[in-house]
Amino acid sequence: MIKLIQVFGLASALALAGQAVAQTEADNRFERFAPSTTDYGRSHVDYSTWTMMLSEIVLNVGYSDRRSPRRDVGATGTRVFTGNTSRFRFEANRVIYHLVEDFHLDAITQYRQELEQVPEQLNFARLSPDEQLAYWLNLYTVATIEQVGLVYPQNDMERTRAANSELHYLDAPVVTVMGQPLSLNDIQYNIVYRFWDDPRVIYGFFNGTIGAPRVMREAYDASRVWSQLESNGREFVNSLRGVDNSPRSLIISRHYERARDTFFPNWPEDVRDHLSAFAGEDVMELIDSDIPVRPTSDEWGIADMTNGSNRCGGSISQTVSTGRGGTGSGRDAMFCGGLPDNARILLDFVVERRIRQFRDGSLGNVYVRDLPDQNIVIDMSEDDDENTEEETDGEISN
Template sequence: MIRLQALTSVALGAASAIALSSAPAAAQTTAGANDSAYATFTPSDTPNSDGIDYSIWDEAMSNLVISMGPSLRETAGRPVPGLGTRRQYGHISRYRLEGSRIMFSFLDSDVISSFTEYRQDLENTASIIDIQALNRNEQLAYWINLHNVAMIEQIANNWPVRQPRDIEINGVPLDEARFITVEGIALSPRDIRERIVFANWRDPRVIYGFWRGEIGGPSIQREAFNADNVSRLLDRGARDFVNSLRGTQKSGDTLQVSELFEEAAPFFFSDFESDLRAHLSRFANADTAALLSGTTQIDASVKEYDIADLAGGVREPTYSNVTSADGTSQSFRIPQSMQRLLQQREQKFQRIIREGRTGTVTFSNITLPGDPEDNEVE
């Protein structure tokens, strides 16, 4: 699968120009797919030393993903409609300056079809090596990458679309559709998350590896997951999400959190409020810690289903020329709403620099209570 290495020059050009206590919830079941079938994906107690190379996907992500930077915990105001129209193109979400974006609007048919080929390559990998016998970090990287490749593939196939959850495959919602096949077993994105990873990894950090295609979910990373970086990337995703408006907010005496935490509660937060507070505290910065200490109850009500792309899931009829910092005109145009979003992003980055908010510290190789001694998330 080579075509992913030849991402469109338009996409690459755009990237460079942007310097401006309950039991687990039962998933949907269908004929031939039951709980016993997923038991085959239980990690082996005697892992081998095999590994998988994701260099192609790593290159693709570095060219297709745009980071919006860390949250400033400020709502982005509603943008002004374009000149001569009342219609609002592009993103209007109050969270539009958080998380990361995929440049779906720049993808041509060859790149889009290469996503399908790469997803199939990952599926076929399970016919070549024993996925369950890999060490746990290798397995976790495989399942996260397969899930995210499949999500990007289907959203790209259906773009333009405002909300990924509106996508259906043969009449079944994208998250529930079993279009992924590993070892002869049909899987949906939700199956991978809940029946395989959530069921076999006790560390709630895994929540942040899975990209849902929505602004309101965890960010997609600009590099592929692998056995060596999985812990670092999950920590990064956790800090980004926990300390963002789309992850945690305060309303009076109530800590409002993403509804994704409630979705994952049967697996990681059996005593929801107590367990979740302990988890959030682990990644909270000073501002988020103040929210935790200043509230006494939790409400999982924060959500944003809009697509995590640059164009807002629509084709805008009005365009602007992109210019570099020195005023030199570039060889392509972008929608006006996208130009506005990127300008807001640049203004945000300049503010971060002025206020000295840059810099992160990453801890790895930490043993978690209750985890196996070897081959767990590091």
């Protein structure tokens, strides 16, 4: 400390000391969430309600075929195209926000509140590490979909603030667990990344953007949480947004760079080894090539079907208002007689790719849930008996 005072001055030394104290306090704040590795019971948390919700609002786009998308064009009568134009616009599962109405969001908010109460209903420390991991991943996903839905149709998530907050939606304390306000970044970096020393957890954090690991159409479950993460890992690594290349670089997602200090200290060898565990043949050739790693891929466009717009295209396009003070959401999106043009482009591409892969005999893990043109209903209702939390034989239903 004497040398620090001599070099930086007393004020700088005191500032460093203050930062150390603040870091210690922060560490203590999250220490309560450290999972036990030896002394835990057999309680199980059931997330079937969340699986039901996800199955109604998530479009499964399937695996990327790593083809560059064609250039999108505006519909007849206009040159305006309001869809996503990024290289990754046909990758990653999507939340169908343009059809989500206020009562859907109310159901998601209620479920998030119920999840927050779970640690107070049982001895959270005695849940197994896999149970606790599934809990944090589900809470993160619920809170993310809720926050993005509350500010929809904002589509640039890099600049999006949390509802009723001046803070970014990833930084704002949007959940409270065991009396501790937590942000989405707290859950990811200060809890899961800190206490689960396995890079596969990277693939459990869908932050509402196309560039993130995908959102699944089912909740994470402790009995297979690692296989679920591995499935997401294979999809992400073998997509353009996960691993791409230029003539002189192996371009990878910045999600790996954000996890570098935690999981890949021997950079870039560690991250190459990690990617190799999930890579298909084409991607493996890129990883094995002698080109430098550049973690520069970062797509912050919203992972919805319409890029925050319900424009139907052409000279008869109409914009409608919704109950949340925005445009392009709710069933008013059907006013034009079908899906908005930019949603149709995505859906048509997904179907076309599925047919092509089927003909090539490489359908593999591609799953597509086609949407009808009319009378789309998102049903997240549940029986009254299932709307209450019960603890029976060590099981919590949520």
